[in-house]
Amino acid sequence: MRKGIVLAAAVLAVCALPMAAAADEAPKKIAMICDSSINDGGWGTACYNAMVQACEERGWEYECTDNISQNEYYDSIASYCMLGVDMIYAPGNQYTDAVLQAAEDYPDIAFALLNGAVTTPDEAVNGNVTSMLPDAQQIGWIAGAMAGLMSETGTIAFIGGMELDTTLGKYAGYTEAAQFVAAAEGKEITVLDPVYAGSFDASDKGIEFAKAMIEQGADVFFGDASAVDSGARQAIDEANKEAGEVKIYDIAQPADFLGQNECIITSQVTDNSAMIAVTMEGVENGDLGGETIFGSLQNGGLSAGAISDLVPAEVQEKYNTYIQQMIDGEFMAE
Amino acid sequence: MSFVSNLLLASVRMAVPLLLIALGELYSERAGMVNIGLEGLAAIGSLVGFLTCFISGSTWVGILCGALVGIAVNMIYAFATVTLCANHTVYGMAINILAPALASFIYRIFFGSGSDLSQITLMKTINIPILKDIPIIGPLLFSQTPMVYLAFLLVILTGFFFTKTQAGLNYRAVGENPKAAATLGINVIRTKYLACVICGALSGIGGAYLTTCYSNTYTEGNISGRGFIALAAVIFGRWSGGGILAACLFFGFCDALQIRLQVASVGIPYQFFQMIPYVATVIALTVIGSGKSGPKAAGKPYRKEER
Numbered sequence: 001m002r003k004g005i006v007l008a009a010a011v012l013a014v015c016a017l018p019m020a021a022a023a024d025e026a027p028k029k030i031a032m033i034c035d036s037s038i039n040d041g042g043w044g045t046a047c048y049n050a051m052v053q054a055c056e057e058r059g060w061e062y063e064c065t066d067n068i069s070q071n072e073y074y075d076s077i078a079s080y081c082m083l084g085v086d087m088i089y090a091p092g093n094q095y096t097d098a099v100l101q102a103a104e105d106y107p108d109i110a111f112a113l114l115n116g117a118v119t120t121p122d123e124a125v126n127g128n129v130t131s132m133l134p135d136a137q138q139i140g141w142i143a144g145a146m147a148g149l150m151s152e153t154g155t156i157a158f159i160g161g162m163e164l165d166t167t168l169g170k171y172a173g174y175t176e177a178a179q180f181v182a183a184a185e186g187k188e189i190t191v192l193d194p195v196y197a198g199s200f201d202a203s204d205k206g207i208e209f210a211k212a213m214i215e216q217g218a219d220v221f222f223g224d225a226s227a228v229d230s231g232a233r234q235a236i237d238e239a240n241k242e243a244g245e246v247k248i249y250d251i252a253q254p255a256d257f258l259g260q261n262e263c264i265i266t267s268q269v270t271d272n273s274a275m276i277a278v279t280m281e282g283v284e285n286g287d288l289g290g291e292t293i294f295g296s297l298q299n300g301g302l303s304a305g306a307i308s309d310l311v312p313a314e315v316q317e318k319y320n321t322y323i324q325q326m327i328d329g330e331f332m333a334e
Numbered sequence: 335m336s337f338v339s340n341l342l343l344a345s346v347r348m349a350v351p352l353l354l355i356a357l358g359e360l361y362s363e364r365a366g367m368v369n370i371g372l373e374g375l376a377a378i379g380s381l382v383g384f385l386t387c388f389i390s391g392s393t394w395v396g397i398l399c400g401a402l403v404g405i406a407v408n409m410i411y412a413f414a415t416v417t418l419c420a421n422h423t424v425y426g427m428a429i430n431i432l433a434p435a436l437a438s439f440i441y442r443i444f445f446g447s448g449s450d451l452s453q454i455t456l457m458k459t460i461n462i463p464i465l466k467d468i469p470i471i472g473p474l475l476f477s478q479t480p481m482v483y484l485a486f487l488l489v490i491l492t493g494f495f496f497t498k499t500q501a502g503l504n505y506r507a508v509g510e511n512p513k514a515a516a517t518l519g520i521n522v523i524r525t526k527y528l529a530c531v532i533c534g535a536l537s538g539i540g541g542a543y544l545t546t547c548y549s550n551t552y553t554e555g556n557i558s559g560r561g562f563i564a565l566a567a568v569i570f571g572r573w574s575g576g577g578i579l580a581a582c583l584f585f586g587f588c589d590a591l592q593i594r595l596q597v598a599s600v601g602i603p604y605q606f607f608q609m610i611p612y613v614a615t616v617i618a619l620t621v622i623g624s625g626k627s628g629p630k631a632a633g634k635p636y637r638k639e640e641r
Contacts, residue, residue: 037553041451067438067554163604195596196604202558203549208344208590212597215340227553230451234550260451 027061028283030276031080032089033073034066036161036200036226043200043226046255047091047114050272057273058280060086067201073098081106087283088112089276093164096120103129110288112279114272115166121290130282130289132275134254135296136166138326140173140222142268142297142304143251145322145331147174147220148181148189149315150249150265157192157218159209159232161200161225168194170224180332181322192218197228206231214239214248221250221263233261246310256305266319267305270295297327337598339470341590346474346482347548349586351376351540353485355564356571356578357492358404358536363568364496365529366509368422368633371411371429373561375534376541379404381437383542384454384552385444393457393546397481397539400546404538405531407433412530416523419635430561438554457481457547479547481539488536492575505529509629512636522636537561563615570618573628581618588614 030051038048044066055062063085065076073095077088081102090099091114100123103111107126116131123129147156156178160167175191182189192213197205206228210221214235221236223229233250240246240263250263254270275293282289295301304323307316325331355372362369369375379400387396411429414420445452460483462476475486495502507515508525516522540560545552563585570584571577588611595607 039445039451040553041551045451192597193599193601193604195593196608198608199555199558201553201555203551203553203556204348204544204558205593207549208348208593209597211344212340212594215337216597227551230551230553231549 027059028086028280029061029063029084030055030087030089030280031063031077031083031085032065032091033068033076033080033095034064034091035068035070035073035094036066038064038066040201040227040230041257041260042229042252043091043224043254046253046270047089047272049255051089051276053273054276054280058277058284060280070094074101077102078105081109086110087280090114091272093117093166094162099129100124108288110279110283112276112289114275115164116292117165118292121292124290126288127290128288130279131292132272132279133292133294134270134272134275134302135294136169137173138297138302139253139268139270140170140175141177141326141331142302142323143170143222143253144174144177144179145181145326146251146266146304146311146319147222148178148187149185149319150311151178151182151187151189151220152247153217153219154182154188155190155192155217156220156222157210157213157216158194159206159213159221159223159225159228160194160196161228162198163194163196164224167224170222174222176332177322192216197225200226200228203227203231203234206233207235210235211239219248221248222253222268223250224253233263236263237261249310252305258306258308265308265311269303269305271301271303275301297323298329336470337594339473341587341594342470342474344590344593345583345587346478347586348589349582350482350485351543351548352560352564352567352585353489353579353582354481354540354543355537355561356567356582357485357488357575358533358540359564359568360492360571360573360575360578361536362529362533363573363629363632364506364509365526366512366629366631366634366636367412367415367526367529367533368426369408369411369429369530369533370423370426370565371408371433371561372533372537372564373557373559374430374433375404375408375537376544376557376561377434378407378437379538379541380545380556381441381541381552382538384545385440387454387546388452391455393455396454396546397542400538400542401535402538404536404541405534407436408530408534408537412527415635416526416530419637421635422633434554434557441552441554451551453550454546456550481543481547486579489575489579496575506629509631512631516638522638526636540564566615566619569628570622572622584618585611585615 036044038044087110089112093115099111103124111129114132120131171194178189210232236248249265252264252267256267382403383396383400386399411425414425457479465476466472504520512522567581570581592607592610596604
């Protein structure tokens with residue numbers, strides 16, 4: 001009897017070996033949720049592309065669900081967890097509560113939260129949440145420096161989707177950099193109060209906001225609002241076309257979108273793929289996270305994108321000097 | 335241009351898709367069909383309008399295809415509610431669930447799950463010489479896309495049809511008392527199907543307007559509750575073309591106002607302005623919403639053999 005049990009156990013073990021090996025060899029999976037569209041030409045697009053790039057580099061498989069509403073955040077995450085993904089990628093501060101809840105319910109899965117707070121990983125009871133945190137102030141600086149240099153009317157604008165902490169941080173950085181740079185140029189800059197569409201997919205609101213802000217004299221725009229930004233760019237392009245020249249500009253984010261619309265003069269670029277890849281590497285080594293990964297100009301997590309020919313050469317030179325000062329920690333230091 | 339002039343222009347821009355969808359609902363309700371599936375019909379119209387415009391390069395093809403797909407999808411509602419005498423609300427809601435999901439599915443089939451932003455060239459504005467230069471009214475009424483002119487023309491034709499023609503009176507009779515209408519020789523079933531065709535077409539056109547005349551990109555969820563606002567506009571407009579026009583302009587005005595006040599604000603929390611359209615709607619429906627009700631047989635199934 002005992003022999004029989006041992007034999008059966010041995011057979012099972014032999015049978016299980018190839019299965020275990022196959023499981024080890026199976027590519028790991030990541031799933032992304034997003035409340036905007038991955039085709040929005042802005043935030044959703046950049047975050048999706050970053051995940052795809054990281055997956056291609058590390059041989060992971062990926063899934064994505066976009067255009068989900070707030071009440072679907074948790075259910076979408078939980079569905080992927082039940083399907084057996086190794087990691088959930090939630091690109092936005094607004095997913096924090098859903099991620100923390102799911103991280104508690106699914107302790108063996110890693111969660112990567114883009115724009116989470118520094119304290120978010122500590123709030124996860126199972127220590128399986130990684131916060132990827134690009135420096136919002138520096139993001140604002142990168143856009144604000146260009147806005148301060150390029151504005152001729154002395155009025156610049158900012159459009160937000162929702163009033164998130166990171167959005168407020170970007171607006172603050174945008175304002176201080178624009179005013180600092182403009183002062184150095186002997187100009188005065190007025191930054192219009194931030195406006196919020198209340199969602200990230202209302203491109204029509206972007207159109208109307210941009211039209212209204214152009215009427216207020218704004219000639220450089222920056223936004224943190226996904227498809228709303230695409231609508232704003234449409235309105236800017238239309239205004240430029242009507243004027244017969246490109247005199248109103250937009251600064252895109254968080255990837256290099258130069259060429260997508262005529263009005264885009266540069267982009268603030270966040271290397272989300274590098275931060276995702278770091279989290280993936282941890283998962284491959286059995287580490288489910290629990291830390292905050294910072295993205296900054298200093299570590300290459302943030303950068304300025306390509307600059308349009310609409311920006312005069314001497315302005316480009318000044319801008320690049322400011323960017324170097326930001327990297328060196330000397331910007332606005334005096 | 336002044337603040338007021340730009341505000342009114344924005345109001346018209348935001349009111350036209352509402353107007354087209356609400357007129358569709360008017361034709362539906364006048365024949366006794368309470369179709370709450372407008373959101374879904376506009377969603378599928380928006381996608382198909384964008385897609386066909388993207389492929390063909392013609393905004394008119396986009397508008398036409400938006401209308402056709404609106405009709406096709408609304409035939410599900412028509413068959414269920416007219417032929418099978420099913421509950422209007424249930425099938426309207428079913429359309430609201432089915433059609434946006436179908437739009438999302440078609441979009442992914444065509445564009446894949448890639449991340450390129452697809453853009454189209456919008457319908458051109460037609461400027462009517464001399465008239466467009468009239469202050470305030472000029473840009474408002476004489477410098478718009480042909481779809482805006484058609485929407486306004488439709489309001490006039492609708493008012494005329496329902497009040498001045500025999501066909502319009504027969505049509506209204508179906509919504510008021512279908513059995514009495516049938517005894518007078520009016521084909522009730524055919525009128526109800528016709529109502530669904532018109533409602534589907536106009537709702538689809540309303541959706542297609544958004545992606546061929548307003549925004550040059552397609553975003554899932556771009557209807558943003560316009561189908562439900564249009565439903566409210568029909569009640570607010572007391573089931574008349576002119577009333578619906580006024581209601582849609584009012585809703586468009588409130589939305590345009592909150593956007594412009596956000597931009598112009600100094601230190602006032604933006605949430606205060608975002609409340610304006612909703613508060614105004616509640617007040618308006620409270621003040622104007624009582625009194626005369628809609629067609630008597632609205633939402634009731636019509637069974638020929640029933641006493």
